[in-house]
Amino acid sequence: MYDFNVPFDNNRAGRDIRMMKVQQKISGTFRSGDGAKAFCRIRSHISTARKNAACAMDALTPAFSGSPFAPGTITS
Numbered sequence: 019m020y021d022f023n024v025p026f027d028n029n030r031a032g033r034d035i036r037m038m039k040v041q042q043k044i045s046g047t048f049r050s051g052d053g054a055k056a057f058c059r060i061r062s063h064i065s066t067a068r069k070n071a072a073c074a075m076d077a078l079t080p081a082f083s084g085s086p087f088a089p090g091t092i093t094s
Contacts, residue, residue: 034065063087 041048041057048054060078063086067077070089077087 030069034061037061 038058038061048057063077063081064074066089067074067087072087081087
């Protein structure tokens with residue numbers, strides 16, 4: 019109650035799911051199961067980076083070159 023660094027709600031979990039629902043709404047569905055898995059993996063990677071105060075681009079660039087983001091390894 020007195021620590022203002024702790025969020026007072028769980029909206030972050032809802033925001034993580036929202037992009038999946040928006041993608042489904044726009045396109046109607048994913049074209050393949052593999053496409054849905056890739057979308058979820060990328061969004062999960064971005065979400066983890068943001069929760070660890072890292073820039074999404076700074077986390078994605080090493081992932082595409084074969085050394086994915088690990089919490090505490092990128093400082094932005």
